[in-house]
Amino acid sequence: MASATARGDARSRARIDLTPEVSALSDEAAAAFGLSRAETLRRLIRAALDVGPALSAENTRTVAALASQVRMVGRNLDQLLHAIHAGRAVPIEAAQPIWEALDARVSAVNCELTAMTVAHGIKLRRAAHLPEAVP
Numbered sequence: 001m002a003s004a005t006a007r008g009d010a011r012s013r014a015r016i017d018l019t020p021e022v023s024a025l026s027d028e029a030a031a032a033f034g035l036s037r038a039e040t041l042r043r044l045i046r047a048a049l050d051v052g053p054a055l056s057a058e059n060t061r062t063v064a065a066l067a068s069q070v071r072m073v074g075r076n077l078d079q080l081l082h083a084i085h086a087g088r089a090v091p092i093e094a095a096q097p098i099w100e101a102l103d104a105r106v107s108a109v110n111c112e113l114t115a116m117t118v119a120h121g122i123k124l125r126r127a128a129h130l131p132e133a134v135p
Helices: 020-033 037-048 057-085 092-117 122-127
Strands: none
Touching: 020 037, 057 092
16 A cells, blocks of 8 residues: 555544544444544544534535535526526516425525534534524
8 A cells, every 4th residue: 555655645644542442432433424434533523623514424425415406506596697687587477486496495405404514513504604593
């Protein structure tokens, strides 16, 4: 296996000694998050310092999927604005189903993110300028 320096990787290696009980807890956490032991420890350290949430592998995939949906919503809004500026916008009655679908998608994204951030706390919601009261 190539060393970190040979790969051009700037990471430093840390070695920690764990009691058998703590080692078992570390393995249990890694299994619960669906991550390697090292990645679980990295994410827990970042979460402890409020650098970011300790997302599981599944939550990380969900965030990526939600980001894709948010980009899709942005493209839809961009197309709508271009149509309005070009004078091609349809009457509001005809656009109502589109607005409802767009609202439903944004609400679904908010619900998914809310479910993931509740465990990390209200601090993330405040930083993201999201409402504190979860419906």
